Amino acid sequence: MKVIDLFAGAGGFSTGANMAGCEVAWAANHWPDAVEWHSRNHPDAAHVCQDLHQADWSQVPAHDLMLASPCCQGHSKARGKASGNPQHDASRSTAWAVVSAAEYHRPPAILVENVPEFLDWQLFHPWVLAMQELGYAVSPHVVDAADLGAPQNRVRMFLVLTQSVEPLKLNLPTLNYLPASSFINFDTGRWQPVEKLGRATATLERVKAGRATHGERFLISYYGNTKTGRSLDRPIGTITTRDRWAIVDGVRMRMLSRWECRSAMSFPNTYQLPDNHRLAVHLLGNAVCPTPVSHIIRALQQAA
Known part of the structure; x- marks a missing residue:
């Protein structure tokens, strides 16, 4: 299965896809540091450092699965979600890049990750309607990373979008919890x-x-x-x-050291990080937990 990764960040989505046996062909992010470290850890993928509002999707390879983690700060309660905040408005608009990419490529499946508050976004319904017009059924899954193999309680929403008549409900496992003591x-x-x-x-x-x-x-x-x-x-x-x-x-x-944060996020011990502790923690804190992603993609493959 060939994969592209929008808003790839430190590479948690891509790493989870690799764990599930997928080939990551292309990845993009607007942050140069994120692109640098994603490319170090995924050297076989093509990389673009760009605002995806301006992307030329004809330059992106064909793929079977699109992964996307639009900016979450404009939705998250942790960042205040101030009414009328232009920075938050701009971050929420990144979700429309997924629609733009899907309109051009029409991959069989798309996974979108964000905070659960994404479902409360005032424009979520119009966004879903746009994806439905492109032929996608939309199925929200709210999961805790601790249930899917990460030693961390991290509740996130995964939208499963498939070219199917009915929304696809994934049969996800519930794994035994890994304690914090496992990586300290x-x-x-x-x-x-x-x-x-x-x-x-x-x-x-x-x-x-x-x-x-x-x-x-x-x-x-x-x-x-x-x-x-x-x-x-x-x-x-x-x-x-x-x-x-x-x-x-x-x-x-x-x-916590940056290496312990890496393990808490369920990245493999071989995953490279910058020497700068603050930058490493910032990259990891923005990332998707790879091990849960691998289970989600396997469940998607089994259900498709």
């Missing part, structure tokens, strides 16, 4: 004392609450709603585009 290495990393001079009071309170609930080893979130710590026996919470999760081990603590 207590023998490496830049550990610091919990009681370090200048440590924020809110952080110390979260550590105290975590100890009371989970003992000496646990995770804390530097922002968000997790204020009591998180057990290492559970999947980690959502990996975001900036450092969020810290590991507490007795009197010491540290942030």
Whole structure:
């Protein structure tokens, strides 16, 4: 099965497709850093660094499956979704590039990934009507990556679009959870004392609450709603585009390394990342979890 990847980012969709036995022929993103690292990890694919609103789809190879992760910031509650925010309006408009590409190529199947709030977008119904006019049945699937083999709770929506009379409901597996302890290495990393001079009071309170609930080893979130710590026996919470999760081990603590973030996202250990920690975390936090994608594509292949 030949695949193209729109808004390819760090390459989670492409990597999941490779895991499912697909050939990634072409990938595009507007962010040069994302294109560089996608090309390092997928050297056999053709790459384009471009705003896909301006794409010439005649230059894109024919394919069996289109993958697309339009910008999610304009939909996500985590980014505020401010009414009338021009930046958010522009990000939401990226979804129309999928319609444009589908109109030209008419692949048998398309997978679109985004946050579940995409389904509440004011223009979602017109977007679906446009895809239906092109012959696609549209089937939303909201899944947690932890149910499909990633050691992370990350709820995302996958739209399955097929050239079929009825929407295609995938028969997805429910796998045993992988805990955060499966990828955390207590023998490496830049550990610091919990009681370090200048440590924020809110952080110390979260550590105290975590100890009371989970003992000496646990995770804390530097922002968000997790204020009591998180057990290492559970999947980690959502990996975001900036450092969020810290590991507490007795009197010491540290942030997750970029390699641990890579494992939390279910990328293989051979996947290359930049040396710059902040850039690596940003790329990973924007990515799709590859292992869940591989299960979704296999289920699509079986149902088609």
